[in-house]
Amino acid sequence: MPSSIGIGVIGFGWMGQAHSRSYRSIPSYFPETGIAPRLVAVADTVPERIDLAVNNFGFESGTTDWRQLLERDEIDVIDITAPNALHQELAEAAAAAGKHIFCEKPVGIEPKATAAIERAARIAGVITGCGYNYRWAPLVQYTRQLINEGRFGELTHYRGRFFSMYGRDRLGLLSWRFLQDEAGYGVLSDLMAHAIDMAQYLCGPVARVVSVKEIFVKERPLPNPGEGTHYDRGKPDDPTGAVTNEDYVGAMVEFASGTRGTLEVDRSIFGPQSSMAFELNGAKGAAAWDHEKLNQLQLYLPEEQAVDGFIEVLAGDALPHQGNIVPGGGNSLGYEDMKIIEALEFLKSVEAGRQHHPDFTDALANASVAAAMARSWESERWEDVVSLRIEGSEA
Ligand SMILES: NC(=O)c1ccc[n+]([C@@H]2O[C@H](COP(=O)([O-])OP(=O)(O)OC[C@H]3O[C@@H](n4cnc5c(N)ncnc54)[C@H](O)[C@@H]3O)[C@@H](O)[C@H]2O)c1
Known part of the structure; x- marks a missing residue:
């Protein structure tokens, strides 16, 4: 039924x-x-x-x-x-x-x-x-399975990034998303949220961070009130206004496990289009994945390989969820397929009446890392990640 x-x-x-x-x-x-x-x-x-x-x-x-x-x-x-x-x-x-x-x-x-x-x-x-x-990509799920099976050994290094193209056009209008008063943070909340989630999903909680930010495109053409969308362009001689939230955030991170890493996000970079990616290294192997090639995983498991170096693995219907969407091997999934898997898993939790992951406790753990990064911008020092959880159950 x-x-x-x-x-x-x-x-x-x-x-x-x-x-x-x-x-x-x-x-x-x-x-x-x-x-x-x-x-x-x-x-x-x-x-x-x-x-x-x-x-x-x-x-x-x-x-x-x-x-x-x-x-x-x-x-x-x-x-x-x-x-x-x-x-x-x-x-x-x-x-x-x-x-x-x-x-x-x-x-x-x-x-x-x-x-x-x-x-x-x-x-x-x-x-x-x-x-x-992004955590629902079948090859990301597979990477996590390999981590949990100990196939990479103890994780030593993690590098996460999300490089997007959406703000790289210097003539892109000064829409609300570039204004601290209207949007809040820039890429810290927009792109770093994804990079932090992937990092904590694969390596466990981040314990401390030191972070920097930058605005690379400092002025943008002013939109005419009531006209245009985020993706409209101004002209070179249009009047401009100041961008007030960050285009770039970089951070060094230490995980509670002792794994060391970096997280870097940018919305104004030339080259990558939607490079939400990680590279991880352990005592026994390594893996690398990039959303721009979400059906390909670079794997290095020297104990299981005859030759040295990364080997590319293609996603296929042996992985959970993938065969339901497209049968066979090497038949590709895309961005929105991750959203289908995400929706399915959430509704399975709702139907079963059990708490889901990622849930708002994961979002809180994520925001607590972001808050430590923002504190580090001010202190210019390492900052411990402190949970922002508001205790108590009173109404
Ligand atoms: N997970 C991802 O990969 C991803 C990608 C893009 C956006 N997002 C997130 O999704 C959210 C929406 O982003 P988007 O890109 O879809 O934005 P969008 O601007 O395309 O859509 C937002 C919609 O909300 C409507 N809206 C505004 N005020 C409203 C109100 N008071 N009541 C009802 N509707 C209202 C707007 O008319 C618009 O249709 C953001 O929180 C963003 O961070 C996530």
């Missing part, structure tokens, strides 16, 4: 649409799970997006007032894909309404907001999930 789980999505932009496609495709890709998401309602402030959701994605209804979703008994899960500045208000309200919550990273506009959101969900006792999709 299929298990129907009612979904309400708040924010129907890039992520809202990606999550909705993922929910829709679960019954066809994973029929054996019996999970049947029901797209009950969508909320967005843009009426055309509501029309798109209802007419093209199969949502039963839509509204410009997200609060209406919380009153619907048929909705079991609130999926938050609205801008970061809204995460806290939406998540706290959803928790108070007793809804299970999936929230996109970074789960709040700043680390303190993540702590408040984690507390609200903990008090409400709801199941939570978070959009660290």
